[in-house]
Amino acid sequence: xxxxxxxxxxxxxxxxxxxxxxxxxxxxxxxxxxxxxxxxxxxxxxxxxxxxxxxxxxxxxxxxxxxxxxxxxxxxxxxxxxxxxxxxxxxxxxxxxxxxxxxxxxxxxxxxxxxxxxxxxxxxxxxxxxxxxxxxxxxxxxxxxxxxxxxxxxxxxxxxxxxxxxxxxxxxxxxxxxxxxxxxxxxxxxxxxxxxxxxxxxxxxxxxxxxxxxxxxxxxxxxxxxxxxxxxxxxxxxxxxxxxxxxxxxxxxxxxxxxxxxxxxxxxxxxxxxxxxxxxxxxxxxxxxxxxxxxxxxxxxxxxxxxxxxxxxxxxxxxxxxxxxxxxxxxxxxxxxxxxxxxxxxxxxxxxxxxxxxxxxxxxxxxx
Amino acid sequence: xxxxxxxxxxxxxxxxxxxxxxxxxxxxxxxxxxxxxxxxxxxxxxxxxxxxxxxxxxxxxxxxxxxxxxxxxxxxxxxxxxxxxxxxxxxxxxxxxxxxxxxxxxxxxxxxxxxxxxxxxxxxxxxxxxxxxxxxxxxxxxxxxxxxxxxxxxxxxxxxxxxxxxxxxxxxxxxxxxxxxxxxxxxxxxxxxxxxxxxxxxxxxxxxxxxxxxxxxxxxxxxxxxxxxxxxxxxxxxxxxxxxxxxxxxxxxxxxxxxxxxxxxxxxxxxxxxxxxxxxxxxxxxxxxxxxxxxxxxxxxxxxxxxxxxxxxxxxxxxxxxxxxxxxxxxxxxxxxxxxxxxxxxxxxxxxxxxxxxxxxxxxxxxxxxx
Numbered sequence: 074x075x076x077x078x079x080x081x082x083x084x085x086x087x088x089x090x091x092x093x094x095x096x097x098x099x100x101x102x103x104x105x106x107x108x109x110x111x112x113x114x115x116x117x118x119x120x121x122x123x124x125x126x127x128x129x130x131x132x133x134x135x136x137x138x139x140x141x142x143x144x145x146x147x148x149x150x151x152x153x154x155x156x157x158x159x160x161x162x163x164x165x166x167x168x169x170x171x172x173x174x175x176x177x178x179x180x181x182x183x184x185x186x187x188x189x190x191x192x193x194x195x196x197x198x199x200x201x202x203x204x205x206x207x208x209x210x211x212x213x214x215x216x217x218x219x220x221x222x223x224x225x226x227x228x229x230x231x232x233x234x235x236x237x238x239x240x241x242x243x244x245x246x247x248x249x250x251x252x253x254x255x256x257x258x259x260x261x262x263x264x265x266x267x268x269x270x271x272x273x274x275x276x277x278x279x280x281x282x283x284x285x286x287x288x289x290x291x292x293x294x295x296x297x298x299x300x301x302x303x304x305x306x307x308x309x310x311x312x313x314x315x316x317x318x319x320x321x322x323x324x325x326x327x328x329x330x331x332x333x334x335x336x337x338x339x340x341x342x343x344x345x346x347x348x349x350x351x352x353x354x355x356x357x358x359x360x361x362x363x364x365x366x367x368x369x370x371x372x373x374x375x376x377x378x379x380x381x382x383x384x385x386x387x388x389x390x391x392x393x394x395x396x397x398x399x400x401x402x403x404x405x406x407x408x409x410x411x412x413x414x415x416x417x418x419x420x421x422x423x424x425x426x427x428x429x430x431x432x433x434x435x436x437x438x439x440x441x
Numbered sequence: 442x443x444x445x446x447x448x449x450x451x452x453x454x455x456x457x458x459x460x461x462x463x464x465x466x467x468x469x470x471x472x473x474x475x476x477x478x479x480x481x482x483x484x485x486x487x488x489x490x491x492x493x494x495x496x497x498x499x500x501x502x503x504x505x506x507x508x509x510x511x512x513x514x515x516x517x518x519x520x521x522x523x524x525x526x527x528x529x530x531x532x533x534x535x536x537x538x539x540x541x542x543x544x545x546x547x548x549x550x551x552x553x554x555x556x557x558x559x560x561x562x563x564x565x566x567x568x569x570x571x572x573x574x575x576x577x578x579x580x581x582x583x584x585x586x587x588x589x590x591x592x593x594x595x596x597x598x599x600x601x602x603x604x605x606x607x608x609x610x611x612x613x614x615x616x617x618x619x620x621x622x623x624x625x626x627x628x629x630x631x632x633x634x635x636x637x638x639x640x641x642x643x644x645x646x647x648x649x650x651x652x653x654x655x656x657x658x659x660x661x662x663x664x665x666x667x668x669x670x671x672x673x674x675x676x677x678x679x680x681x682x683x684x685x686x687x688x689x690x691x692x693x694x695x696x697x698x699x700x701x702x703x704x705x706x707x708x709x710x711x712x713x714x715x716x717x718x719x720x721x722x723x724x725x726x727x728x729x730x731x732x733x734x735x736x737x738x739x740x741x742x743x744x745x746x747x748x749x750x751x752x753x754x755x756x757x758x759x760x761x762x763x764x765x766x767x768x769x770x771x772x773x774x775x776x777x778x779x780x781x782x783x784x785x786x787x788x789x790x791x792x793x794x795x796x797x798x799x800x801x802x803x804x805x806x807x808x809x810x811x812x
Contacts (some may be wrong), residue, residue, distance in 0.1 A: 190738070212768055335761060336768075340739040351743040385730060386710050388739025 081112040090116055096128035096136070104128070104136055114140040175199065175242040175255060180206055190338050191326075196258060203258035204241065207325055209332055214250035218331050222252050228302060229254075229324040236291030238313050238321035256325040261314035263323070264288075264368075268309060269377055278405075280318065281372040282437040287320035288312055288368060289433060293426035295322065296358050303352060304328040307364035308342040309371055340388035341378040342367045346420060348392040359420035365429070366415035373404045373412075407436050511650045514619060515661065518646035527643045527666065531626045534637045538565050549626075550617040556587035559625075563594055566633045580615075587611050594625070598632050620645055623666050636756070636779035643667045682787055682794070700793045703801065707734045718793070723784045724749045725758025728792070732765040735800050740765070755782040771795050 082090050092112040095104035104124075108114060114136055115123045125133045182197035192210040196203070211218065222245055229240035241255045261267050264284065267274050276284070288307075295302060304327065305311070311326035340348055344363035346355045367378050378398050379387045390396035397416075400409045411432060417423045518524065528549050535546050539561055546552045553559060560571050573589040574582060588611050595605045608628075613621035623645075630637060643666040651658050685693050697718050704715050704727070711730060715721045722728055726747065733740050745761050746754040759778035767773055772795060776788030 212770075335740055335744040335765065336733075336736075336738040337741055338738045347741075348739065349742045351741075354743075383710060383734055384737055384739045385733035388733075388741070389711055392742060 081107055081110050082116060084116075090124065092116075092124040093122070096124045096132065099128065099132065101132050101135070104132065105139065108136055108139050108143065111143075114145060175244045177244045177246040177251075177253065180204070180244075180253075180255070182206060190336075191328075191333060192254075199241070199255060204255050205258050205325075207254045207256075209252040209254065209329070211252060211332070214245075214252060218252065219245045219250075221331050222329060225327075225329055226254065229327050231295075231324055234291060234294040235319065236287045236321050237294060238323045238325070240324045240327075252329075254325045256323065259313040259321070260316050261318075263310050264312040264314055264320060265309040265377075267314045268371060268375055274314075274318070276372070276375070278440055279437065282433060282440060283318070284312075284314075284320045285369055285372055286430060286433045286437065288322065289365065289426050289430045291320070291322035292361060292365065293430060296361070296426055301357065302327060303357075304330070306337075306339065306343065307361050307368065308339045309368055310339060312368075337388060338384060340384050340391065343388075343391070344416075344420065345392050345418075348388050356420045358425065359423045362423040362426070362429075363416050363420075365426070366412045367398065369408060369412050369415065370398050370400065373408050374401060405436075411436075512647045512662070513650075515646040515648045518644075519619075521643075521645070523640045523643045524645060524666070526640050527623070527627075530637045530639055531623070531630065534630060534635050535562060535626075538562060541565075549622060550619055553622055553626075554587075554615050554617045555583045556590045556614075559594070560586070560590045562629070563590065563597070566629070567597060584611055584615055587615055591625075594629065598628055600628070620647070620664055620666070627667055634777060636777065638780070638783035638785065639667050641667060682791055686787060696790065696794075700790065700797055703797050704731060704793065707731055710734060718789060719786050720784050722789050722793070723759075723782050724755045725760075725762050725778075725781070728762035728781075729758060729765065731796065732762060732769065735796070736765070736769050752782060766792075766796070769799070771799055 081092070084090050090112060092104060092107045092114065095101075095107055104112075112124075114125050117123050125137060128136070180197050180199050182195040184196045186194040186196050186205065188194070190210065191207070193208045195206045195208070197206055198204060222243065226240060226243040230242070231237045232239045238256060238259070241257065243255060244253045245251070246253070261272055261274060262270070266272055268276060274280075291312075292307065295305070302324075305322075305324075306326075306328065307322070311323050313321050313323045315321060337343065337348070342364045344355075344360040347357075347360040347363075371378060379396070382390070387396070400412060411429070415423055415429065532546055532549060535558070536544075539546070539558070542561055542565070544558065544561060546558055555577070556573070560573055563569075564571055571590060571593050573586045577583050577586055591605070591609065591611055591614065595602065598605075609621040609625040614625065627639065629635075630639065645664045645666060647662045647664050649660050649662050651660075685696065701715060701718055704718075708715060708727065708730060711734070713727065713730065715727060725745065726749070729740050729745055740761075745758045749755045749758055756778050759781045763774055763778060774788075774792050774795065776785065776791060780788035781792065
């Protein structure tokens with residue numbers, strides 16, 4: 074695993090790294106290898122224990138020396154609650170195993186946050202963590218829906234990218250029948266909210282570019298998956314902002330195959346071909362790039378695209394009457410050129426996210 | 442001496458050719474005729490035992506006992522366009538249902554009497570297997586089969602035996618009695634909510650001959666095949682629209698106008714305008730657009746047919762619109778999608794009225810509607 078550049082400091086739900094386990098079980102060889110490859114001896118787990126606390130005094134001494142030789146800082150690195158990223162690792166906790174849902178009784182739902190077309194969102198805690206639970210808006214929940222739901226949600230548990238907000242788990246309580254999607258609580262809500270709501274966050278040019286880069290990285294990761302996760306629509310409503318102002322693609326906004334069939338609530342962000350033809354018949358990655366162009370426009374102008382029109386009007390006009398966002402004269406020429414490139418009418422001529430990221434990074438450097 | 446020969450050679454050759462040709466075609470014609478005759482003969486040979494030979498009863502065959510009745514369809518009423526349409530609609534329906542089985546019914550009287558098609562039809566409609574004899578040749582066999590099939594149908598339809606005996610007895614169906622077969626098919630179509638619109642009030646004039654005191658008396662009887670559509674379907678209890686249609690046709694126009702204003706107020710945003718409620722909603726497109734406008738979403742164009750050309754495409758659209766309505770917690774329309782596609786005004790108005798009731802206040806529509 075080391076050879077394959079696995080993250081040696083990856084943690085599981087207890088905050089333990091491989092080194093914690095190696096120390097605990099007294100595998101001195103393995104522990105040494107891990108340290109030699111950069112495993113941190115002073116990374117605390119959830120219970121504020123570093124790997125060195127776990128092993129026998131002799132071994133601790135040896136590892137400590139080795140770490141110092143390698144130039145590690147021995148001051149304790151506190152356990153970070155944000156490190157949900159490690160979750161995908163092997164888990165002894167049955168609750169987290171790949172296919173089991175979470176029991177609704179384990180959730181303490183405290184406050185109602187929002188009700189949208191797709192469902193009701195509640196805030197709460199689960200195993201001591203701040204979470205939001207989205208109860209999908211369904212006319213009725215059939216057994217078939219539950220089966221599809223349980224089949225589809227595990228692939229949304231993507232924990233290995235900082236710009237992708239994973240779905241932690243899901244539950245499908247029987248009484249009353251509901252479908253619930255659980256993800257980490259994001260204090261600033263969606264990017265849409267941050268830009269157009271009353272979040273009190275000042276998004277300056279630099280921050281806007283940071284958001285854009287975050288989103289591009291997240292999308293690049295999602296596009297690198299094989300097979301790709303279907304029916305995720307990139308809009309500013311589906312991007313969440315973390316407390317450190319990192320933008321994350323919210324997997325909880327994935328559209329389940331049985332959910333909101335035949336309806337598109339945010340056509341303003343969709344490419345014209347995505348409004349006319351089914352995802353199987355278009356280049357989804359290129360269509361996402363169009364959505365990204367709209368996001369760039371939105372970040373730049375701080376306006377809601379086609380704010381004065383109804384979704385039905387937007388959809389019909391974008392699809393059939395060539396309605397496009399208009400780029401105001403005031404914005405930076407670099408951004409306006411990038412927007413135009415990303416929304417090339419020819420889907421095949423739009424760039425990929427891995428091509429866009431360096432451009433954005435360059436812009437960010439020059440803007441500071 | 443050779444010259445005349447050579448001179449006549451070419452025309453004679455031509456003649457020869459044409460003559461040969463004639464012989465050829467004649468031969469072919471003759472052959473074709475023979476073939477068709479042979480086919481006909483073969484067909485007769487195969488079919489004759491299966492189709493009941495109408496006994497050449499002669500005058501004495503018509504001898505009736507006292508008070509006995511005979512009835513026959515009055516020939517002109519067969520030409521009745523409504524009856525012709527009904528038969529066509531029913532045939533289309535049967536052929537649609539049985540298309541998978543590669544069964545094509547051409548003649549409603551000639552093809553249904555032996556119970557074979559009826560068996561397949563009821564099996565398809567109920568998704569069951571009816572235990573009856575396979576294709577039979579003998580009249581007795583056919584009648585037995587027909588008895589089994591009809592018993593099963595009567596059971597499904599839940600009609601009392603007396604009723605079915607009167608309307609479609611084994612004997613009447615087997616003797617290719619059009620009226621009996623029609624009664625049976627109409628009852629089936631109604632029971633299974635066939636996606637067809639049967640013409641209303643179809644009647645057949647029967648000539649009934651009765652012998653009373655050794656005198657043949659004839660009279661004409663009107664036999665009702667289909668009645669008024671809504672009374673017959675037995676599905677919905679009567680609502681305001683029935684009353685409106687029956688008792689206040691003048692108010693109907695007020696309602697139509699109100700709905701038209703409401704619909705156009707929203708469709709206007711898409712630069713669409715409805716001028717006629719009767720026939721602009723049947724393809725479902727406007728219904729879908731309306732739901733999207735009222736509920737705040739776009740319906741991707743691959744989800745429905747923007748310019749539907751076939752019946753199936755229209756039904757697909759209307760079904761989709763119905764789904765959207767149910768999602769918006771509107772009551773499930775009483776009408777079938779097919780009713781809308783068939784431009785049934787009452788069904789269309791009911792659907793639109795449902796939408797109007799829900800959204801008139803939130804979207805500031807006109808607030809008056811006649812009761």
